Amino acid sequence: MSIVVRAGRRYPWVVATLVVGALGGVLSALGEGRATTLLLGGYAVLVAARAAWSMVRELREGTFGVDVLAVTAIGASVAVGELWAALVIVLMLTGGEALEDYAALRARADLSALLERAPQVAHRTLVDGTLEDVHVDEVAEGDQIVVRPGEVVPVDGTLESAAGELDESSLTGESLPVERVAGDVVLSGGVNGSVPLTLRVLRPARESQYQQIVALVAEAAASRAPMVRLADRYAIPFTALALSIASVAWWWSGDAVRFAEVLVVATPCPLIIAAPVAFMAGMSRSARKGVIVKSSATLEQLYRAKAVAFDKTGTLTRGEPRLSDVRTVDDADETLRLAASAEQLSSHVLASAVIDGAADRGLTLTSASDGHESTANGVTATVDGRRVVVGKRSFVAEATGHDVPAPELAAGELAVHVGIDGRYVGMLVLSDEIRPTSRETVASLRRTGVRHVVMLTGDGAQTAEHVAADVGIEDVRAECLPADKVDAVVGLTDRPVVMVGDGVNDAPVLAAADVGIAMGARGSTAASESADVVILQDDVALVATALTIGRDTVRVALQSIGVGIALSVGLMLVAAFGALPAVVGAWFQEGVDAVAILWALRAAGGARDRATLPRRQPRDAASGSPDASRGAEQRQPREGSPLGATSPRSAG
Template identity: 65%
Template sequence: MKLRPVLLLRRYPYVIATLLVAATAGVILLTPAAPFSPWLLGGFAIVVAARSAWRMVRELRSGTFGVDILAVTAICAAVAVGEYWAALVIVLMLTGGEALEDYAAHRAERDLRALLSRAPQTGHRYADDGTTVEVPINEIAPGDRIMVRPGEIVPVDGTLVSAEGSFDESSITGESLLVDKVAGDEVLSGGVNGAAAVMVQATRAAKDSQYQQIVTLVEAATASKSPIVRLADRYAIPFTLLALAIAGTAWAVSGDAVRFAEVLVVATPCPLIIAAPVAFMAGMSRAARDGVIVKSSATLETFRRAKTFAFDKTGTLTQGEPSLVEVRPEGETDADELLRFAASAEQFSAHVLAAAVLRAARAKGIELWGSHQVEESTAHGVTATIDGRTVVVGKRSFIAAACNTEVAATPLETGEMAVYVAVDGVPAGALVFADQVRQNARSTIASIRSQGIGTVVMLTGDDRATAEHVGTALGVDDIRSNCLPADKVTAVATLTERPVVMVGDGVNDAPVLAAADIGIAMGARGATAASESADVVLLRDDISGVAAALLVGRETVRVALQSIWVGMSLSIGLMCVAAAGLLPAIVGAWLQEAVDVISILWALRATRGSESPVAAATDEGEQMPDEKQLPRGR
């Protein structure tokens, strides 16, 4: 964080004033006006002490113990016994501590706020005469056509009108490569346009678009105070009593009031009030870099105590969309030719299975043929003329009617489904689809278990056979099937090993995410009702973020507590040395400043942490079906 001198003066006036007073007092000591130097030092110290005392009184009135009481007492005691320079060092510690806290928070917040700095503010809307007008993004309405110039951020969600375009969506989905799109494809706000200007038709207003929803989540993530921070505040009471007891005992035993001031000089509780907030902001920053938005720092503290994880199945443990798992040709048609016929016929269909066929053909590098006289029968299939041949793709009954013959059913495992193909009135084979388990679902569950989670539950609306097929393969402890949204809420509410973390993705998961102690939404594709209800949102379509969030939460709390205890232990040790008369006030004041710096640096360790054990782990991506999610045929 770079600060210009004027901004530095405006942001940290008391730090600058303290340094100026110290320099002025030092110069005065070299002049005949030297006797006035203590008055300058003591007067300024008392002014700062009064400021801190007034702030402390306001905190007491709001129900919070004023942790600055030790610093105020130490300043007053140092002035009273004539240790003016020590008093000024304590003032520098107070004002400098505030500045260090501000700087540390901004440093830790840098990655968390990166999305905000990229938020688009304007868009280029097409006018009736074909020209473009730059307008604020809140004036762009659904249906408006906008131009996105090369390198510009897409301002609102929309549909690509231009023939093709390339977009960098790394800040949204985590995909590091440019994503190529064609006319009709969805374009997400927040993505960066490639080398050519494109036309996009808005489908959502700015406030409802993907990027603005992410910005809202980030803003919410920075505006919370965790219970662990309030716990740090409560440490101030016993710490203050201990410090006053040590200082009073030292005074009573030695009979020297200076000893009282020397103890209090090293007892200031800045490590206590700085460490936890800095650590939590650092942890939230670290999570944001991994594509995990934690809405509240209290959530990180709850992760530390979590005992049970519950997962939705479809779209969470599985991909949530059909994938082609096998091509079964018949007769003289080979597998690639069968897939080419099917994909060529389906290329203009909007059906979910048509998209799966096209994805599979593209993945294999199969070039499609042109299709003519295409006719789609809703919920049944597609008929098209391809390379002079009649191709029919769809349900088995649809193929049987087209061929005027019985079509044998292809064997299917639990949860699989099939689409059949006929060429020139002859059955040519079948394409088998299934919903696949996410590639690293198993390693994610293994990772959270390794972090101390004892129970893993799967909640799904699917039938028992399909649920067990997935849950057993992943090593889930408790599989609950045929669950309606209300059943999921009841299931989470009755789990005895708490806190409970629930992971889901869809609108139907919103109630259970809100009911869980921590709700995690797979929100990579937009701000759904699940994202609104959740405490944590995964910006990338990667379930390993669940294990990463748990790891960040536990390590952040550990670092926060460590930084608190490190600061307190060092202060107590210095108090004991000062009580024995071995630590002059001016030296103690500087040592306490060093304790503050150590506490802040320790808290900033939360920005790094350990690498998630799931990061490098990969599964083989078993074919995991979802019979209820995918209807039989069209």
């Protein structure tokens, strides 16, 4: 009974139509023909008047909706005495909202699940060791919280427990649990395993990963589908065609009933419902793949995209330095161990790269003492009784009192020089690796119909062309400032243009492009806010996925409209020859509506997508994009990258 009451409150006109139909059936069975006519006819005219008033308001706003056919069909059916057919059309009109609501709920299931899982409570540790439950917004940086088994991590934090296992599929698409150990960054949104975890809060909830994702999803779910407007483009020709067929049928047969029979099967539910459902399904599919599309209008732009522009650092490349070589007159491992031990005193991004390189080689570091870091130059420290200096060429030369030769470096490489006990011993070569999926991503974009791919970067031409050649891009715009990137995107003749970037300096060009895509797993908040699409995983391959989903979604939406129109036109032609009574035709039209909606739901992708989620790249998604360099030499400058020339420490 409660279900009926809730349905009545949510869809009163649907319930009223069913009640009128039931009463009409009873009156008809009792032989009350006049009462039946008054009830059915009066109710049908009332609903038609309500729809007509709504239609007039739309016309005043400059929109020609397709409800005109339904209103005309109801009026014609009542005029010729086909009252039950009129009631079926009324059911279609009033039930259309319920059908759309049901289909939209199905289509946006993944979006809804993400919103519903957003944590509201955190267990904060007090000074005496007890726990207090507070709203997640009250948790501050530096607080200690406990995440119980099976709970969603409410904020980003550093793990203080010895180890833990989390399900991060909602963040990364990775279906397997991931292990974290003490000191690791744990992102909000992951689901804790079977052991309670203690975290030290890194940032408040509003700045944490999961809450930002939830905000993006809420924005996406609230957007309206542009295909409603596109469907309206079909309204005038479809209405004209239906009225023409109905008028010719009336004229040819001399029977006004034939006019009503044709219009009954011309009701436009496929245009009204199918396209919005397809768009919501496509947005749900993209969210499931780790791509948040903020606006349904973006999907139509992705469908028509003809050009894609890429930032280089952090997008086509990993955006972080990695140790590629150790060139020294001493033992390579010992030189690297001493240098990495000294670099433990520095918070610079290149210091992290040196330390990571030592860890990759299995070297054990020791504590450094008597250390000093010279901003943008390097570090001097004592390690195992030896005086170690690490940093840029001029800094090491001054510290050792010896000339440091200019190194020979390939494009995209830089050198961190090392001196030990007053002598220059060699250098550590770092490079920014090209993502393994970059080349296939560019090739995939071309296969989907993108005509023009361009790379925009602040790097020098040699480095830029080297990377572009490796990933298969011919059009390279090097040494670009943020304003130059905007000018380049605006000047592209192939439209719409999609721009892909990740850094703060990409925010202006992401906003200027027809579609801005931000690599949000590591990129800046400014880039994510400026973008129309945010990729939650650190995988550039999802750029091609976003375009594929956009094309699939609009294609399915257009197909659902086409299928609905084709079936309606076929039924109109049958009705024009008098082979389809009005009541039967009205029920056939309900079937057409169901077919169009089911077709539109194909845009959700289904289980096939779940089996092909992209795997997460082996990197820390919580780390920010580094933005400075202290390398002694590099062949070309890079914009806003660890190999960039944005810091004086990068100068030779």
